[in-house]
Amino acid sequence: MYFVTFGTPTKPRLGLVEGDAVIDLAKAAGDARLPGDMLSLIEAGPAALKKIARLAAKTPRAARKPLSSLRLLAPIPHPRRNVFCLGLNYAEHAKESAEARGREVKLPQHPVFFTKATGAVNGPFDDIPCDPQVTQQLDWEVELGVIIGKAGKNIPREKAMEYVFGYTVVNDVSARDLQWNHQQFFKGKSLDGACPMGPWIVTADEIDNPHALAIRCRVNGVTKQDSTTANMIFTVPAIVEILSRGLTLQPGDVIATGTPSGVGFARTPPEFLQPGDVVECEVEKIGVIRNRIA
Numbered sequence: 001m002y003f004v005t006f007g008t009p010t011k012p013r014l015g016l017v018e019g020d021a022v023i024d025l026a027k028a029a030g031d032a033r034l035p036g037d038m039l040s041l042i043e044a045g046p047a048a049l050k051k052i053a054r055l056a057a058k059t060p061r062a063a064r065k066p067l068s069s070l071r072l073l074a075p076i077p078h079p080r081r082n083v084f085c086l087g088l089n090y091a092e093h094a095k096e097s098a099e100a101r102g103r104e105v106k107l108p109q110h111p112v113f114f115t116k117a118t119g120a121v122n123g124p125f126d127d128i129p130c131d132p133q134v135t136q137q138l139d140w141e142v143e144l145g146v147i148i149g150k151a152g153k154n155i156p157r158e159k160a161m162e163y164v165f166g167y168t169v170v171n172d173v174s175a176r177d178l179q180w181n182h183q184q185f186f187k188g189k190s191l192d193g194a195c196p197m198g199p200w201i202v203t204a205d206e207i208d209n210p211h212a213l214a215i216r217c218r219v220n221g222v223t224k225q226d227s228t229t230a231n232m233i234f235t236v237p238a239i240v241e242i243l244s245r246g247l248t249l250q251p252g253d254v255i256a257t258g259t260p261s262g263v264g265f266a267r268t269p270p271e272f273l274q275p276g277d278v279v280e281c282e283v284e285k286i287g288v289i290r291n292r293i294a
Ligand code: ZN
Pocket: 085, 086, 087, 141, 143, 172, 256, 258, 259
């Protein structure tokens, strides 16, 4: 199933996408109570998904909205806490990063975790603000986003996929000058609008293998990143196992699983996003997000 959040930022609505049409779930449900937003849907668990599948089967074509007529918001416009992220989770990216910074190439022995502030979350087709007074080095990072479906702590690897609700596409937009100046990743990764997500959440059952997906980023139509999620160093089950050690994951948590090689700062010469550029991030079987630099 493909779930969207659409409407206006002050009145977000939850929708189910089927083909090129969207069912406005609250409207279709009428008196039958359904979760009203994405976080409630995730928390409601499998029973709610079954209920929605039954509802969709009896919702006539005329009661659906054309997908193209809707403004899509980030699937979870206001996560309850920071977006968890992995740095250097693709070997080629770890290598290009080290080389660009004149450092010895070392693959991480443990996942490199950091977070992005919730205020960075941005819609799948909304503008990314870029203030040259703040950063001169805005960069792209296409990533597979994992959405946690239920609370868990010390989750063993073999059970990890039971905790995954679904997937989305994330652009981990990064202000490199801030990232380096401030030592820790947080500030350079957390500017307003620096976390476009979407266009929807695809439930886990739709994706047989999250480690066999093409992952690409284009800037103004030119391919910059082109890899596969098979190249992740730490897989989704490994990430869930290690992150949840002594740290309770919550339904609705978002984990951005790292970016492949081809980012701007590591290119020769380095390239950064400029106002007017259009950056597209795509993960196979999930979708494409497209944002203009404002
Ligand atoms: Zn990243």
